[in-house]
Amino acid sequence: MNLLIWFRQDLRVSDHQALWAACEEARDTGARLYALYIATPKQWQAHDVGPMQLDFIERNLNCLAASLAALGIELELMTVADFAAVPAALGQYLAQRNISKVFASEEVELNERRRDAGLLASGIDLRLFGGHCLLPPGTVTTDAGAMYRVFTPFARRWCALASRQAIRPLPAPQPLGPAKVPSHLRLDVEKRASDYWPSGEVAARERLLAFSGGPLGAYGQQRDFPAMAGTSSLSPYLALGVLSPRQCMAAVLDAYPAALVEEGSPGRNWLMELVWREFYRHLLQAYPGLSRGENFNALGDGIRWRNDATEFAAWCEGRTGYPIVDAAMRQLNTIGWMHNRLRMLAASFLTKHLLIDWRWGEAYFRRQLVDGDLAANNGGWQWSAGTGCDAQPYFRVFNPQLQSERFDPEARFIRHWLPELAGWPLKALHRPAKRAPDLFAETYPAPIIEHSYARERALSVLAVLKRG
Ligand code: FAD
Helix, strand or coil, X not given: CEEEEEXXXXXXCCCCHHHHHHHHHHHHHXXXXXXXXXXXXXXXXXXXXXXXXXHHHHHHHHHHHHHHHHCCCCEEEEECCCHHHHHHHHHHHHHHHCEEEEEEECCCCHHHHXXXXXXXXXXXXXXXXXXXXXXXXXXXXXXXXXXXXXXXXHHHHHHHHHCXXXXXXXXXXXXXXXXXXXXXXXXXCCCCCCCCCCCCHHXXXXXXXXXXXXXXXXXXXXXXXXXXXXXXXXXXXXXXXXXXXXXXXXXXXXXXXXXXXXXXXXXXXXXXXXXXXXXXXXXXXXXXXXXXXXXCCHHHHHCCCXXXXXXXXXXXXXXXCCHHHHHHHHHHHHHCCCCHHHXXXXXXXXXXXXXXXXXXXXXXXXHHCCCCCHHHHHHHHHHHHCCCCCCCCCCCCCXXXXXXXXXXXXXXXXXXXXXXXXXXXXXXHHCHHHCCHHHCECCECCCCCCHHHHHHHHHHHHHHHCCC
């Protein structure tokens, strides 16, 4: 009987627990190991997976195929419409190849878990392994065994548990046989190419090493300034599993061995971002409603969103008349990525200034992002809207003018992404409402809404989130 390694959101060969176990068993038993990726275009559409991420998946799949070929394993591509079609197609694939056991990495999203539960129920011997989180969902809990609803105690517990573990990523498995020639795999979906994001594990690890050997030490001071390369830009690789969280954690600890136990360690701030990533994944598993688009805080169901389609289009296209927000949206629309400080600002602007449902913003982000990830995207949107777990309180409404002055003081980021405004004086770039009328140009709109008015309106509409 033969074996299968089924790749999903884990497009790597290093530090891959399921691949490691499958190779061990193939070596021990002499079974042949097949490798498969299942493309699901209709499912991707339903999940708002965007063309830039699909292109990134395709490019990383081909890198994975090359790495597997060097190990003597051929990666095959199967295409079905959606998850509902997987059991029949996979069942037939297994039968044709006399495969008795399937190895795969666990996934945390609800539809993915239902798909896997269905496969198990249909009698397929599916062995699931960890890897998408350093500490698996369900293992970081209060003394009463419940999921934390506040980040800080979760992080404290997470660090205590992680510090008891040896954080040693697995190497790539040894070859199972002579190298093969990889075939080119092509996803038959709408894709958008970007050379901004080189594909493959080697590129991801080089980026990680460059970051951990440099900007990591100053992350706490630089992470909020979008004109600086102060963050890692590793999110696209983590989202597709080209890089594992354990590899990231090991890199932090190599550079700053005390980061898990000392709050003042220079590696600590970045490590906490990795813990936020885990927090949102653990929440997604604990609260299946999040995968269905439900407010974490049910009081959010009472918000009367305005949902003005014209204003939504202006936000999407970077035409709000607030240069910092528009520059951020142009960054997103161009490279499929946005700096975290600006994700928070753009999301706050949509949900609080314009009172547009966070789900509209979540779906738009997902369609544009190369790092689109249900847990982090949902967590970030609900945090910003005030409806989430341990969210930004509803009455904190970011002032785009102050955020602009504080985090892009010389307007380098704004001028880079809105070159048509490069000649504007600095003050006008931060405070467009106060700029001289002769700066109004046909190419750039006046602010869509006045800040103080928007703030008062948001406080009144979002007051339904007031507890008790
Ligand atoms: P770094 O600052 O270098 O952080 C390292 C890694 O930690 C990131 O690559 C990411 O995997 C993780 N991380 C960092 N911050 C967060 C966070 N707040 N929540 C969860 N994980 C985090 N991140 C995504 O990966 N995919 C998304 O779809 C996504 N959507 C978001 C939407 C909104 C509205 C907001 C406010 C945040 C969103 N984030 C998302 C989180 C965060 O903005 C990005 O992870 C980060 O900007 C990626 O850049 P980086 O790799 O340079 O991060």
